[in-house]
Amino acid sequence: MKKLLIEIVGWYGAAAIILAYGLVSFGALGATSAVYQLLNVTGAVGIVIISMTKQAYQPAALNAVWTVIGLVALMRLFF
Template sequence: MTNWLIEIAGWLGGGLILLGYVLVSSGRLEGRSVAFQLLNLFGSLGFVTNAAWHGAIPPMTLNIIWCLIALWTLATLARRKGRARA
């Protein structure tokens, strides 16, 4: 059962990242939008989970960095929104 959940996490992660790419490429989302960054964050978390389970260190590392970039961008967007309210 656990193995299936790990595989589902990986496939969902890939789907979320691809969805974000399609939406940005088609002009439906902006690259610095919260929605796009959340798709990247949760997508890469799915990949991290799957890669860690399978002991695939290079893709796991890449996706940890991908998560950190998404988190950094979300924090930057939140700070800018906070300044705009002030």
């Protein structure tokens, strides 16, 4: 059951990042919108979780940085 949950989290991460990119690329969201940043942050966290579980450290590192960038962007939006 735990393995299935981790897989679902990983697939959510991939889907959220793709959705965020698609929505911005086609003009449905702005790059500075909170929804875009939330999709990026939650998606990146999902990829970090699945990557660490599978000991795939390159995507984990990339998405850890992606998460920090997204969190900073969110803080700038709200504070």
